[in-house]
Structure formats: structure tokens, C-alpha cells
Amino acid sequence: xxxxxxxxxxxxxxxxxxxxxxxxxxxxxxxxxxxxxxxxxxxxxxxxxxxxxxxxxxxxxxxxxxxxxxxxxxxxxxxxxxxxxxxxxxxxxxxxxxxxxxxxxxxxxxxxxxxxxxxxxxxxxxxxxxxxxxxxxxxxxxxxxxxxxxxxxxxxxxxxxxxxxxxxxxxxxxxxxxxxxxxxxxxxxxxxxxxxxxxxxxxxxxxxxxxxxxxxxxxxxxxxxxxxxxxxxxxxxxxxxxxxxxxxxxxxxxxxxxxxxxxxxxxxxxxxxxxxxxxxxxxxxxxxxxxxxxxxxxxxxxxxxxxxxxxx
Ligand code: G3H
Ligand code: 13P
Ligand code: ZN
Numbered sequence: 001x002x003x004x005x006x007x008x009x010x011x012x013x014x015x016x017x018x019x020x021x022x023x024x025x026x027x028x029x030x031x032x033x034x035x036x037x038x039x040x041x042x043x044x045x046x047x048x049x050x051x052x053x054x055x056x057x058x059x060x061x062x063x064x065x066x067x068x069x070x071x072x073x074x075x076x077x078x079x080x081x082x083x084x085x086x087x088x089x090x091x092x093x094x095x096x097x098x099x100x101x102x103x104x105x106x107x108x109x110x111x112x113x114x115x116x117x118x119x120x121x122x123x124x125x126x127x128x129x130x131x132x133x134x135x136x137x138x139x140x141x142x143x144x145x146x147x148x149x150x151x152x153x154x155x156x157x158x159x160x161x162x163x164x165x166x167x168x169x170x171x172x173x174x175x176x177x178x179x180x181x182x183x184x185x186x187x188x189x190x191x192x193x194x195x196x197x198x199x200x201x202x203x204x205x206x207x208x209x210x211x212x213x214x215x216x217x218x219x220x221x222x223x224x225x226x227x228x229x230x231x232x233x234x235x236x237x238x239x240x241x242x243x244x245x246x247x248x249x250x251x252x253x254x255x256x257x258x259x260x261x262x263x264x265x266x267x268x269x270x271x272x273x274x275x276x277x278x279x280x281x282x283x284x285x286x287x288x289x290x291x292x293x294x295x296x297x298x299x300x301x302x303x304x305x306x307x308x309x310x311x312x
Contacts, residue, residue, distance in 0.1 A: 003070055004077045005100045005131045009044045010172060010210035010254040018307035019249035022046035022212075023298065024083060024259035026053045028065055029287050030266070033294035035069040038076050041309040043302045045076060046101070046255060048083040051090060063098045076312040081133070083257070091121045095130045103174070107135035111160060118168040126169070133255070136164055137176030139215045141185065153180070158201035165206060172210040172255060175202055179215035183224075183237040183260045194244045196251075203252045210254035217260035218242045218305075220297070226268030230275040237264075242305050249307050256306060265297045266290045 009020050023034045025047045038045040047069070049062050066080045081101040082094040091102045104121040106114040118134040125132045137156030156175035165173060177195040179185070186192040202211065219239030227234050245256060269290040273280070280286065302309045 001070060001074050001077060003066065003080050003098070003100045005129070006046060006079045006081070006210075006255070007131055007171065009046075009077060009079065012044075012311065013254040013308070014208065014210060014252060016311060017250045018311060019213075019245075019253050019256045020044050020046055020308055021298070021301055021306050022048050022081065022083075022255050022257045023262060024048050024050060024053065024257075025062065025066070026057055029291040030262060030294060031065045031069050033262075033291045034298050035073050035076075035078065037295045037298035037302060038078075038312070039073040041299055041302045042312040043076065043306075043308045043310070044078075044312050046079045046081050048081040048103075048257070049094075049099075050083040051086060053083075059093070059097055067098070085121070088117065088120050088124070091132075092124055095125055095128050099130065101131045101133065103133040103135070105135050105174075107138055107174075107176075111164070115164060115167045118164075118170055122169045122171075131171040132169075133172045133174055133212055134164070134168055134170040135174040135176075135212075135214075136160055137174075139176050139180050141181030141215055155195055155198050156202065158198060158205055161202050162205045165209060172212050173202075173206070174212040174214050175199070177213070179213050179240055181215040181260075183217070183219050183234060183239070183264065185215065185217075185219065185240060186238045188236045188238055190238075192238070192241060192244075194240065194248065196247070199248065199251060199253070206252075209252070211252045212255040212257070213245070213248060213253050214257045216240055216245055216256045217258050217264075218245070220261060220264065223261075223264040223268040226272055227264065230268070230271035232267070232271055245305050246307065249305070258301060261297060261301075262294050265293045269293045 085091040106117040140153035273286040
């Protein structure tokens, strides 16, 4: 199946009470792990590429890897999405270069400026058959070398969402309800709680409109321990409780972004492999178990968190 936009995926997810997983890809093994899990579980999927991923792996390599996955997994719909597009130019380059969906993240700009930039991207994207995710509110955490301190993060204001969507024409909206980027989301010993009251207010203002959650890794303690046991140092890495994401997926949240969890699985597995096999040096030997563990982690997300298994 050719790459698709998220329009149909989101319609089905909204009505079906589940969310589609959006996983970040940077290399072949990660693309394979995610799409093999999705193919086996018959799940739709969004493969997303950040500015950092494009700088690391090169736009063309990533597009071709994702197109290869679409050929290998013809049974499932796959969307190729730009994660956190920072300008019209970056979005245009992805729209012109084979992406089916882009995010313009002007959430750090004043409201009127966010509307202006987003509307410009929407006009260009829609003219080219591409859909647009926009963002209102600011998540805490680190993304692409930009760190948003907890005190500068703020929740999405429900009273702004209607005007924003009407004026920009965006196709989905990322909101801030307490998720956060990276592996260090919450203080150990605290009880993380997403603001479902804000989500409900947003849904009242935008009935039927697809909502997106960023920063939704749960930071599996099994992999934090693996990293720490085999020479790493990641104290106090805590994520979003999976039950809360499951609940969000049953509401209007149609896309849930997960990246850090996959990174942890990869790094933990490779650290363990090297500790147990100090004589090995063939990258295929350590990337193989890393890919297998990412695949099982993605399977778990599809089945137990997102609820999108069997929905392709
Ligand atoms: O939210 C950002 C994603 O986790 C991508 O991270 O900018 O390091 O590629 P990156
Ligand atoms: P995590 O860091 O929680 O995996 O979030 C990823 C993300 O939001 C990508 O845009
Ligand atoms: Zn994000």
C-alpha cells in the first residue's frame, strides 16, 4: 500500500475509541522493528521523522526506508509524518519530498503568530494533499536541543482551541495536558496525573476533532534498570503511566507520540549485549536483539496501551 495521510486513520480511531501510535524513526532497524510489530498486530501506524533525524540520517534515506516498509507491509496503512516542524521551509521541504503529514510546531510563538505560521503551512500542505498537525500549549522536557523548563511549560487553554482550529484549518491538534518529552518526565515518588479535565474541555469545544499527545513515553523501568545495570547512569527516569494513556486513547486522542521508550529499549539491549559479549564487534549481532526488543515493546504499546491492534 502507498503511504497514506492520517485522515482516514484518525476518523476510525476517533470513532473506535483507540489511538494510532506515532513512533520516531532514525535508522533501518527502528523502521523494521516498528512496522513488523504493526504488520503482525494488524495496526495502522505513523512513522515520524524529526528535524534531528533528518540531520542525522538524511531526508532521502529516511523516506526510502519508510517506502520500503510500505512495500514490505502492504496490509497496513503507514503515514510518514514530520515531527515538530519548526518553520514553513522545513514543512515545505517534507511536503515536496514525499511526506503525507507534517507538524508545524509554532507553539512557542504568541497565539496570533502561531495562527499565521500554521495557516501558511496548512494552505501549502492541503494544496499538495498533505495533512497538518499543529500545537497549542507548551510541554516540559527536552526536544531537538530545545529545553522547555517546567516553569515555562503551560497547559493548553481550552478557550483558545476553537479559534485556532477555525483560523488555521489544521487537521489535528497537539495539546499540553501534563505529558512531557524525554525520559525524565516526573520526579520519582510522585504520582503523575494527566489533566483529563483540560482534555474534556477541549473536546467540548472541538467535538469530533483529532487530538494528539506528545511526550507519551512511559519509560519502562525494566529498560532503565538494564541501562543502569550495564554501565549506564539514568537516575530518576520516570514516564507517563500507561493506564492514563490507555484512557486518553479511548477519548478524543487519536495519535500518541512515543520515542524515548524505543531509545531506552535499544540502548539497554545493546549495553547488555556488550557486557555479556565483550569479544563481539559485528554491528548486526548487537542490533539484532535491539531490534527484537523494540518490536516487542511496540507490540505491547499497540495491544495494551493504544488499543489499535487489529484496526488496520
Ligand atoms: O519530541 C521529539 C522526539 O523525541 C524526537 O527527538 O529531536 O532528538 O530526534 P529528536
Ligand atoms: P517521548 O520523549 O515521551 O517519547 O515523546 C516523543 C514525542 O513527543 C515526539 O514528538
Ligand atoms: Zn513531541
